[in-house]
Amino acid sequence: MTNTLNEAPLGGGGADAAFGSTEVVRLESVRKVYGGGRNAVVALDEVSVGLRQGSFTAVMGPSGSGKSTFLQCAAGLDRPTSGSVVLDGVKLASLGENRLTKLRRDRIGFIFQSFNLLPALNVRDNVGLPLRLAGRRPDRAAVQEVLERVGLGGRLHSRPxxxxxxxxxxxxxxxxxxxxxxxxxxDEPTGALDTTTAREVLVLLREAVEGAGRTVVMVTHDPVAAAHADRVLFLADGRVAGEIDRPSVEQVAERMTRLGAAGANR
Structure with a gap:
């Protein structure tokens, strides 16, 4: 597979080139409760964490630990019961639904396990869809460039x-x-892929961080996938249960085993 994600960012450098210390996402005392009364389920319990610009963070934890809720709240797909989320300098609680939708469309990219491509559209139109939804005409050269970067420059007219x-x-x-x-x-971007293909996808995400200064937040259950990140954030019972910087597969697997054992003993 040929890709050149380590080239200059789309549209030039500027602020994107100065990354590494600014927190682009900040969750402060975030609590998310589903239901009420005796049926209430606490999915996130006073979570406070910052995610730096130009970083690659993996979020892991046992089943029911709050990983998906963490991603949904951080991305503005769900609103916390209490606490605050700041994304790209904007406090999400201050936004109405229309402005929140615009922020997600303009400043957030999403990758899902099930791909979520539109089968009736070809590759070029699937890539340009976020721009069309924002009322902008996709620049064909920009679409071609980003497809070249992921090794699909020759598949513009193919359908999913x-x-x-x-x-x-x-x-x-x-x-x-x-x-x-x-x-x-x-969200589990390698969950439906074989080992070799999963590695290629993780390399692309890694290069998006290192080459273009993007910030990637990845929910995964796979220690091998998590080891491609700069940092692994562990959740358990809706709370932050630790983190590892510059993780190895062995470190991640050992921590997950301990968290699973702790949950089984409760």
């Missing part, structure tokens, strides 16, 4: 059904990159 799972996920990565987002949220 003509592509392998790995190729479809690369289209999804290109779609996430086309708006030059502040953050890319990835």
């Amino acid at each position: 059904g003509e592509l392998s799972g790995g190729q479809q996920q690369r289209v999804a990565i290109a779609r996430a990159l086309i708006t030059r987002p502040a953050v890319i949220f990835a």
